[in-house]
Amino acid sequence: MRKQIAAxxxxxxxxxxxxxxLMNELVALPHQLYEHQQAIxxxxxxxxxxxxxxxxxxxxxxxxxxxxxxxxNGAFTGEVSVEMLQSININHVIIGHSERREYFxxxxxxxxxxxxxxxxxxxxxxxxxxxxxxxxxxxxxESFVAKQLDESLFHLSAEQIIKVVIAYEPIWAIGTGKxxxxxxxxxxxxxxxxxxxxxxxxxxxxxxxxLYGGSVKAANAKEIFSQPDVDGGLVxxxxxxxxxxxxxxxxxx
Ligand code: PEP
Numbered sequence: 001m002r003k004q005i006a007a008x009x010x011x012x013x014x015x016x017x018x019x020x021x022l023m024n025e026l027v028a029l030p031h032q033l034y035e036h037q038q039a040i041x042x043x044x045x046x047x048x049x050x051x052x053x054x055x056x057x058x059x060x061x062x063x064x065x066x067x068x069x070x071x072x073n074g075a076f077t078g079e080v081s082v083e084m085l086q087s088i089n090i091n092h093v094i095i096g097h098s099e100r101r102e103y104f105x106x107x108x109x110x111x112x113x114x115x116x117x118x119x120x121x122x123x124x125x126x127x128x129x130x131x132x133x134x135x136x137x138x139x140x141x142e143s144f145v146a147k148q149l150d151e152s153l154f155h156l157s158a159e160q161i162i163k164v165v166i167a168y169e170p171i172w173a174i175g176t177g178k179x180x181x182x183x184x185x186x187x188x189x190x191x192x193x194x195x196x197x198x199x200x201x202x203x204x205x206x207x208x209x210x211l212y213g214g215s216v217k218a219a220n221a222k223e224i225f226s227q228p229d230v231d232g233g234l235v236x237x238x239x240x241x242x243x244x245x246x247x248x249x250x251x252x253x
Contacts, residue, residue, distance in 0.1 A: 173214025
């Protein structure tokens with residue numbers, strides 16, 4: 001059974017004290033994660049260890065980095081390797097968030113290298129895809145997203161791709177307050193699953209968690225997550241509020 005996942009993306013927000021306060025508040029709130037459910041916290045690099053230590057040993061709860069480099073080590077000032085993350089018990093990484101694609105010029109080809117490097121080291125990539133507004137307005141989002149998957153993931157073997165978590169995040173819905181309707185989300189999630197099935201198999205496609213991201217909040221999470229091909233969400237703004245994110249965790253199916 002594929003996992004249902006509530007993933008928080010704190011982006012470049014919060015001081016260390018604020019991060020600690022947010023996590024203290026959140027762990028004190030009532031939530032229950034069943035066997036098939038997970039909560040993942042993608043926090044800024046400087047707080048990874050602190051948050052990991054705070055959550056250490058909690059069932060089905062993981063801490064993720066928001067990015068990594070695709071080299072093992074060396075003269076790459078400012079970059080962080082997968083090996084470094086693993087050495088502090090971090091086994092999940094967001095790869096290819098639209099902000100990294102847009103502001104740091106990360107291409108599908110570079111993201112393929114990052115995905116490879118994660119999988120070679122048994123780290124789970126949370127691979128982001130999704131179209132800008134102009135593409136949605138021209139109704140070509142399916143071919144746009146298919147190209148992202150083809151160029152960054154479809155070189156993987158079946159055994160490898162099954163370990164990837166996909167986050168579909170329409171760029172026009174990220175941080176804008178505009179959410180895709182649950183029907184729009186379901187349509188493209190089903191497209192993504194069918195695209196994976198056509199390349200690999202239905203069995204493989206059915207094992208892969210596909211998260212929705214884009215202005216998910218407490219008020220709309222349940223409706224979006226209830227769609228058959230939506231396996232939870234990647235959440236930015238609403239993840240900075242403990243009550244909101246706790247409700248989102250409790251909205252997983
Ligand atoms: C995100 O950061 O991936 C995101 C979806 O942000 P928001 O929830 O704020 O739209």
